[in-house]
Amino acid sequence: MAKQSTFKIWGGVESFDPKKGAVEVLSYYLMASGLAGVVLGAAIGALIGAVGVPDNVSALIGVAIFAAALLIGFSLYLQSGGDETAMLDLVELDNSSAPRLTSLVEGITASIGIDMPPVYLLEEPQINATCIVAPGRLGAVVVTSGALELLTRLELEAVLARELVRLRSGEVVFEARLRSFRRTMASISPRFVPVVYTREMLGRDIAADVAAMTVTRFPPALLSALQKADAIRVPPSKDRDRCLFAQFWFIPELRDVSTDERIIEISEF
Numbered sequence: 112m113a114k115q116s117t118f119k120i121w122g123g124v125e126s127f128d129p130k131k132g133a134v135e136v137l138s139y140y141l142m143a144s145g146l147a148g149v150v151l152g153a154a155i156g157a158l159i160g161a162v163g164v165p166d167n168v169s170a171l172i173g174v175a176i177f178a179a180a181l182l183i184g185f186s187l188y189l190q191s192g193g194d195e196t197a198m199l200d201l202v203e204l205d206n207s208s209a210p211r212l213t214s215l216v217e218g219i220t221a222s223i224g225i226d227m228p229p230v231y232l233l234e235e236p237q238i239n240a241t242c243i244v245a246p247g248r249l250g251a252v253v254v255t256s257g258a259l260e261l262l263t264r265l266e267l268e269a270v271l272a273r274e275l276v277r278l279r280s281g282e283v284v285f286e287a288r289l290r291s292f293r294r295t296m297a298s299i300s301p302r303f304v305p306v307v308y309t310r311e312m313l314g315r316d317i318a319a320d321v322a323a324m325t326v327t328r329f330p331p332a333l334l335s336a337l338q339k340a341d342a343i344r345v346p347p348s349k350d351r352d353r354c355l356f357a358q359f360w361f362i363p364e365l366r367d368v369s370t371d372e373r374i375i376e377i378s379e380f
Contacts, residue, residue, distance in 0.1 A: 127277070132285035139292050140188040141181055148180025191291035192284055195243040198352040201231040201253060212259060212267070216252055219272050223326060225279045228252055238262060238340035241360045242274045244287040250278040257343070262336055269333035270361055273323035280322075290355045297351060304354050306347070308368040312358050317376050330380040337362075337377065341370045
């Protein structure tokens with residue numbers, strides 16, 4: 112995939128840097144596994160020390176447990192970000208089942224220099240789209256049936272361009288690894304799954320909007336799609352797996368989401 116340099120896009124938000132993204136998620140895995148290793152190592156070291164094993168030996172065992180925990184965390188990071196299609200109720204599309212959609216995706220991917228990804232349909236009435244990781248660790252496009260039915264060709268093209276630019280940058284792989292981490296940690300505490308729309312999320316969304324307009328060169332189409340999608344938004348899902356994707360949709364499925372600033376930014380182009 113084409114390499115994208117880092118530069119300021121909006122409000123201090125930088126374009127996505129794959130190396131920084133990889134380091135960020137890896138740090139989450141290492142911190143979580145390291146903390147578990149410290150607790151387990153201290154507990155086992157104390158037990159061994161209580162039965163008369165020399166302190167230096169019990170300390171060495173504790174360090175070994177901590178190191179093993181870090182290795183496990185690194186291994187989990189490498190395995191993260193795999194096939195996510197089973198987490199959503201998707202139907203794969205092709206040229207015969209959705210010729211308009213696949214031709215648009217094919218055209219945009221050719222123009223931005225990436226391979227044609229798999230395309231999936233999510234049968235839901237709202238207008239939305241995102242990118243996820245499909246089998247073989249391929250990036251894939253997900254579009255709701257509402258988007259196909261209610262958006263014009265130009266509007267749909269603008270939304271697809273937005274998601275495919277994110278795919279090109281490597282952001283989608285980062286998001287998949289982050290979702291894997293959150294999914295694991297959510298079994299300990301649901302606080303690891305975001306429920307509120309933050310300023311950082313808004314900044315990333317505007318950055319993606321701006322990137323999309325550099326591809327289509329027609330801001331009114333993206334603006335119209337955003338307004339249509341905002342008008343028929345549905346309440347956020349309470350399904351845990353679905354909630355993991357909430358912040359990554361064209362219209363985030365979170366509480367307190369406002370598109371006003373995105374509309375203002377797009378309108379200024």
